[in-house]
Amino acid sequence: MSGVLELVRDDLRGFAGYSSARSARLDGEVWLNANESAWANPGDVQASCRRYPEPQPQELRERMAVLYGCAPEQLLIGRGSDEAIDLLVRALCVPGRDGVLCTPPVFGMYAVSARLQNAPLLEVPLRDTEAGLVPDIDAIIAAARQGNAKLVFLCSPSNPGGSSIPLAQVEQVATALHGQALVVVDEAYAEFADEPSATTLLSRHDNIAVLRTLSKAHALAAARIGCVIADAGLIAVLRTCQAPYPIPTPCSTLALEGLSDAALAKTRARITTVRSERERLRTALGNLPSVRRVHASDGNFLLVRFADAETAFQRLLAVGVVVRDQRAAPQLHDALRITLGTPEQNNRVLDALAALESAA
Structure with a gap:
């Protein structure tokens, strides 16, 4: 065994996992197994x-592989x-020994999964x-x-x-930690x-993994794909290491419909709208006296710092707008x-905060 598989826990190498009734490739008309x-x-x-359901629905797997530019396997x-995230931590980290590194403030599930695995x-x-908030690459490696x-x-x-994070920096971390750690890029x-x-780096670095989701841009958060x-x-x-049947059939069907050519065309149009709204809202918020700073963002959200964040939070709640x-x-x-x-929802945010200014 060589390469990235050497990072897998010793006791899981060769582990076969649970063999479900759908694991065996059998053909028949009356299914009683x-x-x-x-x-x-x-x-x-x-x-x-x-x-x-199929443990890994083949049609969906192939569709997602095309979407993300990788092989189905x-x-x-x-x-x-x-x-x-949970599977990676459980499969690679020996409890009490192997560390999990993250860069706060950041998505909390990395720390949660680490704690559950000790x-x-x-x-x-x-x-x-x-x-903006950027990683300290040298400090991460050290x-x-x-x-x-x-x-x-x-x-x-x-x-x-x-x-x-520029791909050159991802590659720098992967190169420095080759043989020691898997670098997981959450996209x-x-x-x-x-x-x-970062999938474009996989051919050169077997110690890189990439996370993708249909929850955000593809609007399928409830499908959990x-x-x-x-x-x-x-x-x-x-x-x-995964549960026998992780993907419910209705969710798989919905995901396939959501990745059709027609659906993808609409998704791309909506992404364009979000990016345009991102810049519009960033500029408008930045002009409000109560706003100290609006961070530049490559996501579908803005991190906004307020002179009085509690008052801003409560004002938005008062008009029915829930933010994080x-x-x-x-x-x-x-x-x-x-x-x-939507543009209308974003206007509601701006109107609420502008009213806060006039009331001050």
Whole structure:
């Protein structure tokens, strides 16, 4: 065994996982091998739910591989990016020994998964610069080496900071930590950014993995469809650690419809709208006296710092607008994260905050 598979926990190498009734490739007309009901549920009008689903729906896997520019065997579908994060931590980190590195303020599931696995958490805070909240690459490499990190999570574009990480910096981390750690690039918001995907680095660096999701740009958050893209051997290991039937058939069907050519065309148009609204709202918010700073963003959200974040938060709530309070996060004591909505919804945000100005 060589390459990235050497990063897998010793006790999981060769682990076969659970062999479900759908694991074996069998053909037949009367299926009596999985203790399923012979009749559909009365509420199942499509009669599609009495059978267990494919563990990895092949048509969806192929469609997503085309979407993300990889081979199907390099892609594992899961229940959003959250499951992929959990699988990676469980498969690679020996409890109490192998560290997980992340860069706060950032998406909280990296730390949650590390804690559940009893993996030491290493935190290298983002640097607050004129360009925004950006990673300290040299510090990340040094902390990963010193803290025995097995996983390094880089969120690009960062949530909630909004900044993308240049691919040259991702490659720098992967090169420095080759043989020690897997560098996981979380690209949940990549559709809204200009930076190319880190999947373009996989052919040169087998210790890079990429997370993608249909929850954001593709508007399928409730379907819980995400994936991890990585070395095919590592993907096979992760599959053995995954639950037997992770993708419900209705969710798979919905995802396929949402990735049709017609649906993708509408999604691209909506992404263009979001990007335009992002700049409009950023400029308008930046002109409000109560706003200290609006961070540049490559995502579908803006991180906004207020002179009085509590008053702004409550004012928005009073008019029915719910935003994400970020004040408990490191470095963000004065910040709210505002997702880009429709132009009409964004106007509602601006009107509410403008009214706050006039009332002051």
